[in-house]
Amino acid sequence: MEGHLRKHSPLKDVRFIIAVGSGKGGVGKTTISILLALALSQEGYKVGVFDLDFYGPNAHLLFKDATLSPFKDTEGFKPAEYRGLKLMSLSFLVSEREPMFMRGPLAGKLLKELTLRVIWGPLDFLILDLPPGTGDIFLEMLQVFDPDGFLMVTTCHKLSLADSRRVLTILKAEEIPILGVVENMFGLFQDREVFTQFLKDNNLHLIFSFPFSQDIAQAESVEVFLEDEAYGALLKDFVSSFLKRVFRIH
Ligand SMILES: Nc1ncnc2c1ncn2[C@@H]1O[C@H](COP(=O)(O)OP(=O)(O)O)[C@@H](O)[C@H]1O
Ligand SMILES: [Mg+2]
Numbered sequence: 587m588e589g590h591l592r593k594h595s596p597l598k599d600v601r602f603i604i605a606v607g608s609g610k611g612g613v614g615k616t617t618i619s620i621l622l623a624l625a626l627s628q629e630g631y632k633v634g635v636f637d638l639d640f641y642g643p644n645a646h647l648l649f650k651d652a653t654l655s656p657f658k659d660t661e662g663f664k665p666a667e668y669r670g671l672k673l674m675s676l677s678f679l680v681s682e683r684e685p686m687f688m689r690g691p692l693a694g695k696l697l698k699e700l701t702l703r704v705i706w707g708p709l710d711f712l713i714l715d716l717p718p719g720t721g722d723i724f725l726e727m728l729q730v731f732d733p734d735g736f737l738m739v740t741t742c743h744k745l746s747l748a749d750s751r752r753v754l755t756i757l758k759a760e761e762i763p764i765l766g767v768v769e770n771m772f773g774l775f776q777d778r779e780v781f782t783q784f785l786k787d788n789n790l791h792l793i794f795s796f797p798f799s800q801d802i803a804q805a806e807s808v809e810v811f812l813e814d815e816a817y818g819a820l821l822k823d824f825v826s827s828f829l830k831r832v833f834r835i836h
Contacts (some may be wrong), residue, residue, distance in 0.1 A: 587746070597731070599708040600634075602832060605733040605762070608740055611718035614770035616645050617802060619715040624808060625825035627671045628818075632711040634665060636701070637675035638715045638727055640693065646675045648808050662703035669812075674704050694726040701730060703757045720752050728760050735765040735832060743775040747784045754788055765831045766791035768824075771829030774798040793831055794824045
């Protein structure tokens with residue numbers, strides 16, 4: 587582990603680094619990362635989101651705002667800002683074609699260099715939207731950031747759960763505390779018994795069940811969540827369950 591990096595790197599002013607991951611793509615890691623970040627920032631916390639999905643970063647797509655262009659100065663990369671939320675995406679740092687040519691050690695080295703040059707400034711929470719899978723890049727990210735907690739996003743579907751099990755093995759080996767599970771797309775999949783068993787077998791806390799919703803599926807920006815009262819209430823519930831877990835573990 588390279589936990590010592592934290593003290594000397596641009597991450598030294600970050601109170602909590604929270605990794606959001608799943609093992610599987612398409613279960614809603616990016617969506618949940620951004621909603622959590624928005625909800626935390628509505629509560630008054632200083633928050634940053636880092637989209638680390640190496641082969642398909644897309645968090646920036648949810649922020650359809652012209653002022654979203656992070657820039658590079660002599661010290662490093664400044665994140666984009668949106669309503670007080672800081673956003674950095676690998677899509678800002680690496681050109682669209684590059685990742686295809688990068689494998690293994692080279693990709694890991696480049697990522698480490700880039701990610702440690704982001705100037706976040708003081709933050710209460712840095713949310714890492716991790717790449718899917720359990721490959722080298724996923725591992726490298728965990729080692730570079732040494733997160734304080736891991737939030738597992740999964741759906742109530744047996745394939746998604748099988749991937750999540752693999753992630754749990756890695757987290758255990760890396761000694762990263764698991765905050766709990768966010769079940770996404772609640773209502774869409776029916777493998778309820780398998781899901782309950784999964785939580786029980788692994789002693790996992792269900793933090794929140796996020797409903798499947800057409801609004802989310804079709805959302806082109808995060809505005810819809812900020813303007814709607816029902817989503818506002820949902821986000822408040824989500825963030826309060828999340829904070830309870832964070833402050834219980836730390
Ligand atoms: N709760 C939800 N209800 C409906 N659609 C969702 C929900 N969560 C995510 N989606 C949709 O599913 C797709 C994958 O979500 P995304 O957050 O990009 O997943 P990941 O980052 O895990 O690959 C996106 O089109 C997103 O809009
Ligand atoms: Mg994603």
